[in-house]
Amino acid sequence: MADERGTLPGPDSHISASSILSDEAEIVEMIRRRGPLSRTDLARLTGYSRAKITPLVGRLLSAGILEEIGDGTSQGGRRPRLLHFNSSQGCVIGVDIGATSIDVAVADLTGQIFERLSLAIDVRLGPQAVLDKVRACAEELLARRGADPAQVYTLGVGVPGPVQFATGLLVAPPLMPGWERYPIAAHLQRSFPRARVVIDNDVNVMALGELKRGVGVGVENLVFVKIGTGIGAGIVCHGEIYRGSSGCAGDIGHIMADPGGPVCTCGNTGCLEAVAAGPPIAAQALAAAEAGDSPFLAERLRSSGALTAADVANAAAHGDRAALALIQRSGHLIGDVLASLVNFFNPSLILIGGGVSQIGNQLLASIRQRVLHRSTPLATRDLRVEFASLGLDAGVTGAVALALEHAFTVERV
C-alpha cells in the first residue's frame, strides 16, 4: 500500500498525498454518503466546533474535493451554502487479475464504471509482464476518457493468491511463480505515482463487490464461495471483509471433504478442492466417458480429445444422467463443508460464484440441500444460499469497490 497512514492523494491540488488528515477524510466520507451538507450540519453531525470545521472545509474546497452549491434551508438568518462532493474531480481504477485474464476498469469517485477492458494473459508469465499489461490497459482507458494519470486516487487490485493485506504482498501463491513478495504496488505506481495501491485476494475482492454493489448490500455476515480451478471463500463479518490473523481466512479449499479422496497438491488427502473443483469434475467426467456411463461425454471426448467442467455442464443441460450425478456429488461435498461453517459462523447469506458455479442449477440445489440437512435449524432459519449476483463482473466490480473504500477512509493500523 502506498501509504500506511491512509492519507488521501490529492492530484492537481493543494493537498498532497501525505497532507490530508483523518478529520478531513471523515468530512469527505460524511458528505459523500449523506449528500450535500452545510457547515452547521457538519458541526452538528461530527460534534466538532465551527472553529475546527472551517479550516478543514477550506482546504477541501481549494483542493476541489468539495464544491459549494445552491442554498440550504434557512433556520432564520442567512441561508447556509451547501457543500457538495465533487465525484468527477478524480477517479479510481479496479484491476482483477485472474489465472488467465485481466480485467481493468476506471470509475468515478462514486464507483460508476465508465471505461473497461479485458484481455487474456497467463498469470504464470510473471508479475512484470502481467503488471505492464495492467498499466498499459489503465493508461489506455484514461486516455479514452481524456483523463490524466495524476487524477487517479486509488487502484484496487484483486490477485488469485494469498495476500498479506498490510503489505500488499503475495505469500506462497501456489499457482503464480515469481509473484511471491513481488512489489505490485510499486510497479503500478510507475504509471500512477501519486495513487495509493490496495491489493487483496481475488475472492475477498469478489465478496466486497457483492457487499457494496450486489445482493450483499446491507448484509452483516456473509460467505462468498468461489468455485473454479480451486475453491476459496471471502468472509464478510460485521459488514467488513474479514481476513483473519495471518490474512488467509476463507481458505476452505483444503478443508477435508472426503476421507477416501485423492491426494491434493498440498499433500493432504481428500481436500475439498481436490474432490469438488473444476479439475476433479473434469477428471470424473473423463472416467465416466471412458467407462461408457455417459454417451454424451464420450462423444464430446471423441470430438475434442479432452473434457472440461463446461462439458459436464453442457451434458447435464442435455439430460445426461452421469453428468448430473457428477454435479450433484460435487455440490454435496461443498454443501457438507459449508454446513460445518454455517454452524460455526452463522452467516445470513452464502453466495456461490466463480467459473464452475455456472455449471448449473443442480449444483446450487445440491449445496443447499446438504447445508439445510447438516446445519442446525437455528443457524439456517434466516440463511439464504444463492448464486452470486454479479457473475463474471464480481472481480472487477469488487476491485473498484476496494479502491473506493480506500480513497477517503483511514486505515486501522
Place this chain on the structure above:
Amino acid sequence: MADERGTLPGPDSHISASSILSDEAEIVEMIRRRGPLSRTDLARLTGYSRAKITPLVGRLLSAGILEEIGDGTSQGGRRPRLLHFNSSQGCVIGVDIGATSIDVAVADLTGQIFERLSLAIDVRLGPQAVLDKVRACAEELLARRGADPAQVYTLGVGVPGPVQFATGLLVAPPLMPGWERYPIAAHLQRSFPRARVVIDNDVNVMALGELKRGVGVGVENLVFVKIGTGIGAGIVCHGEIYRGSSGCAGDIGHIMADPGGPVCTCGNTGCLEAVAAGPPIAAQALAAAEAGDSPFLAERLRSSGALTAADVANAAAHGDRAALALIQRSGHLIGDVLASLVNFFNPSLILIGGGVSQIGNQLLASIRQRVLHRSTPLATRDLRVEFASLGLDAGVTGAVALALEHAFTVERV
C-alpha cells in the same frame, strides 16, 4: 436487556437509567481507560468544544460517577483540575448459570471481584427456582459488603443455551425445560430494579472472560472451545464477541465429525459432541471396561457401578492404555473439526476449556496434532492452541466482564 438504547442506570444520583447520553458514556469510558484527565484533555481527545464538554462533565460529577481530584500540569495559566473515575461509586454482578451449579460474584466498576458465592442447583428446576437463588445469592453478597441493591449498575449473566442477544431470551435450549423465552432480565430486576441485565450464552461469556482477563487480552481473533456434556465455541472477531446472524455462531457440537458415528440428540449422525464430549467418552470407557481392555476402568466400574470422563482421566493418569486411547480419539475428532475452522477463520489463538478439558494433557496434544496436520501452513504459522487460562473461573469472570462492558458503553443497534 433493560434498555436497548444502552443508557446508564445511575443509582443514588441525578442521572436516571434513561437519561445518560452516549456522549457522557464516551467521556466515562475515556477516563476509565486512560486515567484522570482534565476538561482540556477531554476536549482535545474527543474533538468536542469546551461548551459541549462542560455540561456533560457537570452531570457526571453530580451523579458521583466522576470526581475532581488533585491538579494537573499547568500549561501556563491556572492549573487544571483532573477528572477521576469513581470506581467505588457502584458495582456490577456476574452470574454464571451452569447445568448443575450457579456462580455469583460482585465486583467494583474496575472489575475487581470482592465477594463470591457458588452453589449446586439443577438448571432443570426451571427459571423461577434458579433465578430466585441467583437473586438471594446476589443480595447476600451485597449485604456482606454493606452495599445497597440500588448501587448495582449491571448484571452480566451466562446461561448454558442459545441466547438471542438483543432480547436476552433463550431460544430452544436443549437441556433447559421451561427456560425458552423466559424473561430472565425482568425476573432479576425484581431485586435490582435500576440495573441493566445483559444475558449471553455461557461459552461466549467464557471467551469474553479470557479476552478481558485471561490469555486472550490483546488478541484480535480467537476461538474458545468448551468441552463438557456438549461441545461449543465462543468466537472473538476483531477483538469483540461474534454472535452471528441468528446469535448461534460457535455451535460446533453438531458439526459432523465421524460419518460412522452414533445418532445425536439433534437427529443427525456423527455430530462432534455425540462422539467426543463427556458422555460418549464415558460410554466408550464402559465398553472398554466390559470388553476387558482396561483393568483400571473395570475395577472402577465394579466399585462405583458407573464410569465418567473423570474416571477416564484418572485411569490415563495411572497409565491405562485404553483410557489414553479414548482421550486421544476424542482429541483427534475435535482437532479435525478445529482444523477446518482454522482454515476458514484463521484465528491466532484457540483455547480449550470446560470440565472435560481437565481430562489431561493428552487431549490437548491430540487436538494440537490434528490442527497442525490438517490446517494450511499459513493458517497455523502464528496459531497457538492452549488450555484456557481461567479454568473453572472463566464463567464468572466473563460474566463480570460482560456486565462491565455494558455498564458505560452504548449498544450498536
